[in-house]
Amino acid sequence: MSQRVSINYERDGREVRGLAAWRVLEHFGGQADEDVLESIKKRLPIALKDFPALAHETINVGVLYENADAQAQAFGYNRLICLPPEEHTTNVTLWHELGHVAIRVRHENGEDVAKTSEEFCSIYSVARMPPDVIDEDRVPYLGEPSVPREEWPNICQRALEYRENNRNYIQQCKEWLGI
Known part of the structure; x- marks a missing residue:
């Protein structure tokens, strides 16, 4: 089940309102420590409000596997961020991974962004x-x-x-x- 958050932003001099959705995938929810899961559920809607490009998108939260060579990963093409289920992800890392997805969306919309x-x-x-x-x-x-x-x-x-x-x-x- 996905959660929704309202995003307000300005485009071409006018205010635009949109909804971003997010969901914790079952394999993350089933593996995550309770405090890690609650922390993500609390902070993700706050972070999403800072990314207008993600209005009208659904962000999926999945598991960062142990052999990953990073603190977290993002797969922008399928709107997926992967986080470690047993340890706290910092806000800087959470915003960074959402940034990857937002950059991908902006690239798909034809904007000049450095997607890689x-x-x-x-x-x-x-x-x-x-x-x-x-x-x-x-x-x-x-x-x-x-x-x-x-x-x-x-x-x-x-x-x-x-x-x-x-x-x-x-x-x-x-x-x-x-x-």
């Missing part, structure tokens, strides 16, 4: 995070910033704007973050 770049995904995701939910000391695939966490989202938003006319946006973002 982990660095772009990190910048894109952190740019959407409210500063109070950042719960790591590093930005995945970029490093440890020396500036306060409260500044990370604004710096990443600036880097995305900078990307519109500059190819070195990742290096510039790292410089602004003090990495």
Whole structure:
């Protein structure tokens, strides 16, 4: 059974409202520790509101298998994020994986996004995070910033704007973050 969350965003100067849905797949729900499952159920609707591209999509939560070479994985083409069932996933990682799916959706809609770049995904995701939910000391695939966490989202938003006319946006973002 899927849950729904309302997403409000602006497009072409007008407010748009949409619904994003999410569901925990049976194999994740059956394997996840109770506190891990409750944490995901609580945080996923909050995170989805930061990704307008996911309005009208259903995000599936599946199991990250033990032999995976990552803390989590996303498969944007089937709107799937895979998380470890026995351990807590940080907000930074959760937003990052949702970022992969949102980037895939935007690519399918013909937008200019770097669909295979982990660095772009990190910048894109952190740019959407409210500063109070950042719960790591590093930005995945970029490093440890020396500036306060409260500044990370604004710096990443600036880097995305900078990307519109500059190819070195990742290096510039790292410089602004003090990495």
